[in-house]
Amino acid sequence: MTHVHGRIWRDGKTADDFEFSAISEYLATEGTLLWCDIYDPDHATLKSLAEEIGLNEWAVEDAIADAERTKAVVYKTHTFFTVYDVWVKDPAPEDNSESTLEIHRISGFVLPRGLITVRISPHVDMEKVSRRYDDLGGQEHGVGSLVHALLDVVVDGHFAAVQSLDDGIESLEDDLFAERPLRGRLQRRTFQLRKDLVALRRVVLPMREVVTALQHRRLDARNAVELDAVYADLYDHVLRASEWTESLRDMVTTVFETNLSLQDARLNIVMKKLTGWAAIIAVPTAITGFYGQNVDYPGIDTVGGFVTSTSIIVVLVIVLYWTFKARDWL
Template identity: 55%
Template sequence: MIEGLDIADARVWRREETKVRSIEAGALADAMRDEENLVWVDLLDPSPEQLRQLVLRLGVSGTVVEDALAPHERAKVTPHADHLFFTVYATQLATDTLAEHADGRSHLSVTRISGIVLPRALITIRVSSPYCEAFDMGEVVKRWDDSASLMTQGSGALVHGLLDYVVDGHFDTIQSLDDALEGLEETLFAERRTGSEFVRTTYAIRKDLVALRRVVLPMREVVNALMRHRGRTGGPLDAWYDDLYDHVLRASEWTESLRDMVSTVFETNLSLQDARLNTIMKKLAAWAAIISVPTAVTGWFGQNVPYPGFQAHSGLVMSVVITVALSGGLYAIFRHNDWL
């Protein structure tokens, strides 16, 4: 093939048989020219020049080089006359515990996978990142092996197996975030008050959901574009792609519902804090009213003027009785109104 090109893995399926056999890099060009073969090649970190030579030999669009290697590309499908190019993102959550989310940082890892889809070949392109190793192509190959009968349907079967694994990874990530949100709800309505740790955890989960949403929502367009390009052939892949599209819709709806839920949790926490603050203010006002009674009574009787019980023991008894009676009465009224 191309000098220095790093081929992470490669397979060939014969049209007459579903048995899979590995293939050496030097034999890939011949294998891809054989119309009886179905070929998959996995490239890891190709240079722009290497990828440019590859697309030139394959006769595909030169825009593939930029789309496959440029940073910050969104998930998409680009149709061409005789081939397709797609980019998708696999996800994995580094943690599923609330304690680790409390640092306020995002724990969502994203792996980018691009692909060139030819009638009898699929070339996947991966660019190294801190999370690249988290995506296990071996599991994708295992899925292809488990559905070996579909290999006779061409490269569409390979694309389906790859995207099915990616979408399943989305579901695992969404499930982990859903579990984390349930833990937040339990903390939210617990007797103890929430603090800054709760706010940081909520913020971290919200960041993960925003990043996940940018990855999951475009998958509807990706799968829909692949289905339109394939057309309805009546073959077995139609049902598999319909099922894949249904999974993508469910993942999108689940992500949107979790995004709404985390916003609701955040707003509910603020409302509960306001309610607790109002309760505290009522208690303080009630105690202030109670304390004002003895202050007023002693202040009144402390005036240097004659009054009933002035300079007599009965005056002391009267002041104590009035203070206790009025304070006790106010306490009973506030307690009855649930102010204390």
């Protein structure tokens, strides 16, 4: 079932008479700004709207497709873009290996006097976009400011997601060098963080091209200088998120490789200690085995023979233990 929410501004002032059937009239009226948000659209409704206001048919198909990459495509009468909003959710306390990210797609059609957003997921806070737009007084700057408010909220979500993954990697580093690290859980968390980072990287890195295309292809020319400044700031935030994501990729790879190196080092230490103790145990085994021969030898069946063999065992074991300990073999 298609859900539609819309807002209208006339001469910079909010109007309350939005009607979905009158979208083409709003877009044709001078001094009017339209924002129409369509959630869970059926193909027939969106296709009818596209024919009414002249949207590209391939862009319409991309807006409701199951999977699309982050992108912006410029057409003659409008610009189509697809971005992803990222939410950070709290992991279950008993399972730290669960993903902490939720990724939701938002598609948009930017027209000279309006923005039409299409989304499949209900878990996108479009009211936050509306509040951000109102707080900035965006009615004075046209549709370019409305698009900026949407992208600004999306990029803020990217920053929150990158910060969450950064905290997760720092937690991994603490567990990695713990006295008794839980190897199984550590490996599961590392693998999940790598998966989340790959998914986040796919939606963050292409945002640079999206912001550039929307900034340079604004169909409204009002307050161009002010919008250039805010878009430049937005582009800087996108670059920072992209660079941060790339650095986390190196960090999680380092954690993974360090974990393998520590496991090899601990295995070598264990083998070294086992070998040292085996050498120490071999001494009394050899002595008792020698005196266990079925031949007569000095001290057989005497207390002196028992004391002598026992003393030899104790002295040699102490010497070997001290030698191995001094060389850090135990």
